[in-house]
Amino acid sequence: MKIYIFPLLFFLSLQTVFSAEPWRGPLTIAHISDVHTTSREREGNILKIIEEVNANPEIDLVVVSGDWGGDAYPEEFVLAKKWFDAIKKEKITVPGNHETQWGYGSGTRFADTFGNDRFAISVKGIPVFGLNTSPPLQFIKSHIRSDDLQWLEGKLKEHASAPFVIVVSHYGPNGNELGNWFDLPEILRKNGIGKALILSGHWHRFMLCNWNGYPGIVGRAVAENKKKKQHGPGYVILNISGDGAVTASEKLLGKPPLAPEFTFKLGDAEWLAKTVNSGRNLRNARWAIKTPPEAKAVIETNETIFGGVxxxxxxxxxxxxxxxxxxxxxxxxxxxxxxxxxxxxxxxxxxxxxxxxxxxxxxxxxxxxxxxxxxxxxxxxxxxxxxxxxxxxxxxxxxxxxxxxxxxxxxxxxxxxxxxxxxxxxxxFQALPAVTDTLVVTGVWDEHAYALDRKTGKMLWKWRSPRSGLRYSPGNSTPAPGKDCIIIGTASTGVVLDAETGQCRFPFKGRESHGISVDGTTGYTRQLNGRLTAFSLSAPKYAEKFSVPYAKQDSNPAPIREYDGRIWLGTTDGEILVFSSDSGRILYRGKCGFSTVISIDRAPDGMIWVILAEGKIMLFPSGVEKHVSSQPHL
Missing domain, CATH: 2.40.128.630 (Lipocalin)
Structure with missing residues (x-):
């Protein structure tokens, strides 16, 4: 765990407010989310909002629930910190996926800029916790990390007598994007927290959501979005009375707050269940995942893992x-x-x-x-x-x-x-490089892939992504070397490059996830629309061999493996699939967990090890097979 040293005065004041400050309602919160300052207009909006918030004497706390910028460029972090420091109220912020997914530290730069990526403060005697729920690797499923849950549990025990708590997250339970969203309400309930309010963003829409019995408010984006009925730049104002009654209103910049959109009382789980149904998400809860009977062993590490074995x-x-x-x-x-x-x-x-x-x-x-x-x-x-x-x-x-x-x-x-x-x-450098007898090929978060002489390190060639922008770099694409070619991809396209010159032989519809057959004649790629596609590497242009649907959508950037004539693929939703390398027929599919399959590795004894971000490791025989429907799980 990274250890951060805070100024002594700040540390002592933090301990003081946490130890004895009583609840002094009411509490007024300005909830700002999804700033996305990628234009001068949006930059002007956030500066005006900060000025407005600072001038409002009723506001006690400012919450910024992530996505300050757009592409995680270093200058975006500098501006975000400058704007955050300009807020002259009690305040807390968390990173969004636009701070963590697109290179430049892959989640580490936010902590370097803000001093951490999880926070605990107290406002009027109410503990407020900020969690990083955004994925550190591009396009894997968002996840509340085990070390953050352990940290939160420790903090909750310190404040068991608090009348309620507030938790800030970029992702909410809606949309099935936060894989283990149910762990947050579970840990609140486990530690005797009967009343809590959870604030999130990401969806750019002002909504009420149900965290399995705890109310959550999803903040609107700062920018105007008429399609989502946001007629002008703005934010959300929440008022919490002394008895825990909450009103949530949209606040357009320069105008009075609109009439409350949501009114409820903290702790009223029965009303919340009638108003917002979270049951559709409960199928993904930890207890609902049955271990596939074909797994020969399961190792529960109880740690978050973003790598293989x-x-x-x-x-x-x-x-x-x-x-x-x-x-x-x-x-x-x-x-x-x-x-x-x-x-x-x-x-x-x-x-x-x-x-x-x-x-x-x-x-x-x-x-x-x-x-x-x-x-x-x-x-x-x-x-x-x-x-x-x-x-x-x-x-x-x-x-x-x-x-x-x-x-x-x-x-x-x-x-x-x-x-x-x-x-x-x-x-x-995020993804692993590829190494051959003559080359080292690596993707970088600068829109390029580079080939170096393996013996000397001399630069031999470089390839630039056809689409400009940091997010379209091949930084999270592990190159796959063929007999005389290299497969690499970005968030917008895949390409087959000549190994000697770096010239593009042909592009294909794919992304960062790909692989090559053992004999080097076939390339494999995963498409965003949930298809496994195989194509010839010996043809002068793209020649498809098969394309098999298996999901509605799958953005997992993990490499595709071939072992013993079988293609292994893991999804963002914790499922593994095995395909025939001849026809693409699905030979096996099994639900292993609720988080992204990070890696599939073969052990020396031939067993296949499947690693999930939630810290689960499963062992399967390489010849695993059972009758499955040819239709994808949609």
Whole structure:
């Protein structure tokens, strides 16, 4: 876990207000959401709103529920912090998906800018908590991380006597976008919190929602949106009386608040259930997920994991978002922990294993760390210039890894000696690189992919995304190398590049997720409309072999794997599918969890390991099969 040091005066004042301040109603909140300052007009709107809020003596608290900017450019964070500091009221903010998904730190820059990405304050004796529910990897399902839930539980225990609490999140339970939304009301109820108000955004529409018995208000976007009946820039005003009665009204800039849209009382779960139905979401609750009977083992780590599993010498290794590199014994049925260490900060990606070394990229401090595989003792570290979001790839006895951003290196995995280090692009390295006998190919969050000479690091070619904009970079696309080509993709298109020249042979309808058959003749891609498509890599132009529907939509950027003539694919909704590589026929599908399938890896014994963001690891035989409908789960 990243440790942040706050100024002593702030820390002492925080402890004081939390320890004894009584509830002093009423409480008036200005709820601002989805600022999206991507134009001068929108910048002017937020400045005017801040000026208006500051001038209103009745407002006690300002909540900004994420999406300050548009593409997560560094200058957007600078402006967001400037505007947040300009608010002269008690205030709290959380990151939205537009702060975390599109490179430039992939969720780490918000914490660097604002001091953290989860917060706790007290206003008039009411505890207010801010959680980061936005995904740190592009297009995976949003998720409340296990370390944040543990942190929140600790805070709730400190304030069990509070008359009610307020929680701020960018995502709400509506739309099935927050995979484990039900964990939040569960932890509130578990800790005796009978009354709570949850404020969120993302949908750009003023709404009331039901967090399984707790009311939630979804804030409107700052900008005008007549399609959503928002006739002018604005925000939401909430008034909470001393007895817990709430009124929520839209407030257009420069005009009086409109008549209350919603009026309710905190703790009235019966009224809420009659007014807003959350039952349609309850099918995704943790208790509703049945373990597929075909799974030979299930490991519940109770940690959030944004990477895969590496194997060596009877052990397997993974890294947790809470900051631990974990080694477990794979030879025993209970998979006991052999050792675990904290390299520094939150961890992303799959550890790299070679010989007697296990290697992981750390975020705070930013560095590459090599550990002894036997006991977890640190052997060496190499400084990086930005948080590492992957741990690199081992090939021919060497480690190839991007050093956070802008620089790429080859490292001796035994000693940590840098064999070569070269400039490479102008952005973060998020997805793993691809390495061949002659090339290292990596996507960067700067609209480009780069090919380096494997032995010297010399730049051989670069390819630019045909669509400009940071979000259309190949930064979260793991290149797939064929016999004489490279497949790579962005959020708008996939391409097959000539391995020698980097010239585009042909584009195809796909995104960041793709793979190549074992014989190198077929490319695979996942389309946003939930189709697995196979195409020829030997044809001079795009030639489709098959295209199979399996879902309404699937944006998971994880690579597609082929093992033993079977194509393995994991979805954003926690489902795995196995297809025949000959025809695309679905051989197996199973619901494994409620979060994104982050990685599918094959162990030395041939078992297939499926890793979900919620921290669940499942083992399947490579030949798993059962009769399934040819129709997708829609």
């Amino acid at each position: 590496a194997f060596s010498a009877g052990r397997f290794f993974y890294a947790t978002h809470a900051g631990e590199l974990v080694a477990r014994d794979s030879g025993r049925h209970d998979f006991p922990v052999s050792w675990k260490v904290r390299p520094g900060g939150r961890l992303y990606g799959t550890p790299a294993v070679i010989g007697k070394n296990v290697i992981v990229g750390a975020t705070a401090p930013a560095r590459v760390c090599g550990y002894d595989i036997a006991d977890g003792k640190l052997k060496w570290s190499v400084e990086a210039n930005a948080p590492l979001l992957n741990s690199g790839v081992v090939y021919d006895g060497k480690l190839y890894v991007g050093l956070g951003r802008d620089q790429f290196a080859a490292i001796d995995p035994d000693t940590g000696t840098i064999l070569w280090k070269v400039p490479c692009g102008n952005g973060e």
